[in-house]
Amino acid sequence: MNRGVLKNKQTFAGLQIKKAAVIALVFAASLCAVWREDVLAQSSLLLVTTDYPPYVFCEKDAATGIDVVRKGIDVDIITELFRRIGQPYSIQCLPWKRALNKVKEGEAAGVFPGFKVPERETFGQYLNDPLHVGGYSLFVKRGSEFPFKTLDDLTGKRIGIERGHSVTPAFHAAAKAGKFQVEQASKPEHNLKKLLAGRIDAYVNNHQVVLHTVKQLGMMERIAVLPLPVTQWRPSSYLMISNAAALADKSRLVQRLNQCLHEMWQDGTVERITARYL
Structure with missing residues (x-):
């Protein structure tokens, strides 16, 4: 087939797809x-x-x-x-x-x-x-960082979470099996204060939520986030x-x-x- 014809067909198909998307959006807006x-x-x-x-x-x-x-x-x-x-x-x-x-x-x-x-x-x-997308990260007291690649790296540690929050099925299964101890608190600032006081070894929560709280409390120089997230960014x-x-x-x-x-x-x-x- 002539390359020019193929290119024109692909361009036309792309325009048709874009046109369909615009029509769908306008229809949704009208609804x-x-x-x-x-x-x-x-x-x-x-x-x-x-x-x-x-x-x-x-x-x-x-x-x-x-x-x-x-x-x-x-x-x-x-x-x-x-x-x-x-x-x-x-x-x-x-x-x-x-x-x-x-x-x-x-x-x-x-x-x-x-x-x-x-x-x-x-x-x-x-x-x-979803209302928003996000991922869960591990936060530690600066100077107390440790290697983290899998949940096995949390063995023997005390991990803070929000009361009633769900992290991942694997995380909660590992905690139930006794690999690490889970400490619950009602608010991010409570977990961060426990972290600085040495009452927990790490704190897992939504990345943006914790960063926002750390900034508000003026803890940027005292709190570090581990490089590998607990969960990838997702809905x-x-x-x-x-x-x-x-x-x-x-x-x-x-x-x-x-x-x-x-x-x-x-x-x-x-x-x-x-x-x-x-």
Whole structure:
């Protein structure tokens, strides 16, 4: 075949693919615009979350003493997502285990941000797209670095994690088998202080979360991150809708959330929101 003809066919095929992608995006955008005018017949939905900077910032209200959600990457994404589908909502900040239990019991419509793990899929439905991507790293006191390539390198060590968080099935299986000891704390700053005090040997958590906290606490010169991550960067944080919650038109709600969140990834909204914090 003539190379010029082949090149023209490839160019035409590429243009057709791009054209199809643009049409699909415009169609999705039009759906979300229509849905804003067609609010589902249900009252405001309660979503639950936990303090997890820079994704979720919870602060204690001076008047009530209750933790309230102020801002964050995932909070801003949720705000825009629910605006696009025209659905009223509220967010309650709780310790992570309590947040999960509220969704499990149907007392809350949804929870974020959480890993997609089989155990949780028994009581909730994850959206197709994540709220953010990330990876887990090991943080140590500077000067106390050690070689890390596999979980075997953690043998005999005390590893700090967030209470109620899931790292990987292999990590938790190794801990259960007694290879290393897991110490739980409720917030990143608590684990970092334990690390500096020598009460744990390493701390594993979301790379961006810990770096943000380290910067905020002025610990950049005292904390080091090991080169090899515990988990590779991947879709890591999702909004999950409760199976037990009594929601009107739940299937349509999930369909709309999926469509409009996908649109937000496609049109650059998620990237722009993330860039404001990192």
